[in-house]
Amino acid sequence: MxxxxxxxxxxxxxxxxxxxxxxxxxxxxxxxxxxxxxxxxxxxxxxxxxxxxxxxxxxxxxxxxxxxxxxxxxxxxxxxxxxxxxxxxxxxxxxxxxxxxxxxxxxxxxxxxxxxxxxxxxIERDLTPEEIQAYKNLVTYAGTTIVENDAECYMEVSAGGGDTLRAKKLALLLGD
Incomplete structure (x- = not known):
């Protein structure tokens, strides 16, 4: 998608x-x-x-x-x-x-x-507005791995939960 x-x-x-x-x-x-x-x-x-x-x-x-x-x-x-x-x-x-x-x-x-x-x-087709909205409504939870690709095959992997989750992981790793 x-x-x-x-x-x-x-x-x-x-x-x-x-x-x-x-x-x-x-x-x-x-x-x-x-x-x-x-x-x-x-x-x-x-x-x-x-x-x-x-x-x-x-x-x-x-x-x-x-x-x-x-x-x-x-x-x-x-x-x-x-x-x-x-x-x-x-x-x-x-x-x-x-x-x-x-x-x-x-x-x-x-x-x-x-x-x-x-x-x-x-095969390529346009997504319907309903399909786009359904994907936007998906929820990820802390610890979820998110993999994103673009057409040029650039890939980004991140963990769901954003900066708060990363801060908690760093605190655990560093002992804070």
Whole structure:
């Protein structure tokens, strides 16, 4: 939220993989390494990828996750696809590529896998006066950490409670 400019800006896309229709492919079972199989899907129907770093609920980002080379997930910006590589031994049936893809889809379904990635084009809209007022009405309590960002990525972190809280903390630290 950018309350100063009255804007909502969304840079991250959340893909609930079990709820969307992606055509998953594989480079092949154990294609590059033993016990590593990589899966990929093009995001042609979804927001274009803006960064190679993605997160998945079933694995961590790994720039070398292409083709099952290493376990993890990654995105390819130019071709707009995501990759997820898992241990082949985690698949129910990896006797051929088709069965491996079906086993992968089963894991996605059972674990409610989500992938988060940076959008190439952020969603931006004006906040309604009601939304702005609702955010202004939020109350923070002493000890609350406040993180503020602006469009240039300047970040300020402070503790709620203002000068009074800081004075109390200093007094405790200094023994006054």
């Amino acid at each position: 950018d309350l100063k400019h009255g804007k909502y800006v969304q840079n991250v896309c959340d893909l609930p993989l079990k709820d969307i229709d992606l055509e998953w492919c594989t480079w092949g079972v154990n294609y590059i390494v033993s016990n590593g199989t990589g899966f990929y899907a093009y995001l042609t129907k979804y927001a274009h990828v803006g960064n190679t770093k993605i997160l998945a609920t079933i694995c961590q980002h790994n720039i070398d996750a292409w083709g099952g080379r290493e376990i993890g997930c990654n995105a390819v910006v130019n071709n707009n696809y995501i990759t997820i590589s898992l241990h082949t031994s985690d698949l129910d049936d990896a006797s051929d590529n088709k069965k491996a893809i079906e086993s992968f889809k089963k894991i996605v379904e059972q674990t409610d896998t989500h992938v988060l990635y940076v959008r190439a084009e952020p």
